[in-house]
Amino acid sequence: MDIEELLYRVGELVEDTVKRLGSSTVRFLFPRPSKVPPSSSALVRLFKKALTPHEILSLRVQLAFLAYLVVALILVFLNLPWIFLAVSLLYILYLRYLLVTYQEFILEYSAYKTFYFWLSIIAIFAYGGYFAVRKYAFSPYHFYLYILLVLAVVLSFRYYFKSRYGRDYTYGVVEEVKNDLVKVFVHDDIAANVKPGYYWVPAVPDAEPGLVVKLLVEERAFRSARPVRILEVYLESQSSQTETEPKEETE
Known part of the structure; x- marks a missing residue:
């Protein structure tokens, strides 16, 4: 390979890299809803099970939020306000990118x-x-007052969110019927304050594997709510690996 061909290939590589970076930057700054579901082989390997698109996105958002809290705390401790502002801006842009790009795969x-x-703001x-x-x-005392002010803001937001979006029910998919109990799969449900997972509830007529069910949830102090019984069965099968909310025409 002569020097001219080498320089030509290097130029092509640089041009291709610049185009990719430019395209990625535009998508990051001006995200659009995507029809391609989020994926993460690292999360699948970490949890050692198949994850739905909603679970993958939820975990990515939660990990980003927790990482920001830790990094921001370190920057506050080191008294680096300008780096803190840059990190905060980058985090908000990343959060916006995730929520806008994959909004089709988020329940509620x-x-x-x-x-x-x-909560991030x-x-x-x-x-x-x-x-x-x-x-x-x-x-x-100024520090104590500031901490109380932040706590008051957090509690006010919690009250607003529960009054606006909170509900005492969630949806799940029947996975197994065993004697007088039914095993249901439930996604994480922010509005109902339910963690994702499998729950056993009393059996009801028509509850069969693959059917979507509406579940009553019970609030617990300082813990997530828990599904306690089935309120309604939607007679249209649906895989728990897609979503757990009933289709519009079944409600």
Whole structure:
């Protein structure tokens, strides 16, 4: 290979790399809904089971939020406000990218978006406000008042979210019927405060494997709610590996 051909190939590689970076940057800054479901081989290997698109997206959002909280805490401790602002902006853009791009695969998209977006905004202002408090506070009581203020904001948001989106039921898919019990699969449900997983509830007539059911959930103090019994059976089979909400025409 002569020097001219080598330079030509290097030029092609650089051009292709620049185009890919440009395309990725545009998609990141101006996301559009995608018909391609999210995927993550790393999460599948970590949990050692098949994950639905909703579960994969939910885990990616939760991990991004937790990572931001840890990194932001370190930046606050090191007193690096400008790096904190840059990281916060990057995190919000990434969260927006995930929620907009894969909105077709999120159950209760409006509730999900409201919960994580506003919780993230509260976290950013809570951390950011601490920089100012640490700089201008002249008494330890100022820190205590600030912590109480942040707690009041979090509790107010919790009350608003529950009053706007909260409900005492969720949906699941019947996986197994055994004697007088039914095993149902339930996705994580922010509106009902239910964690994903399999739950055993009392059996009801017509509950058969593959059918979507509506479940009553019971609130528990300082813990997630738990499905306790079946309220309704939707007589249209549906795989638990797609979604657990009944199709519109079955309601």
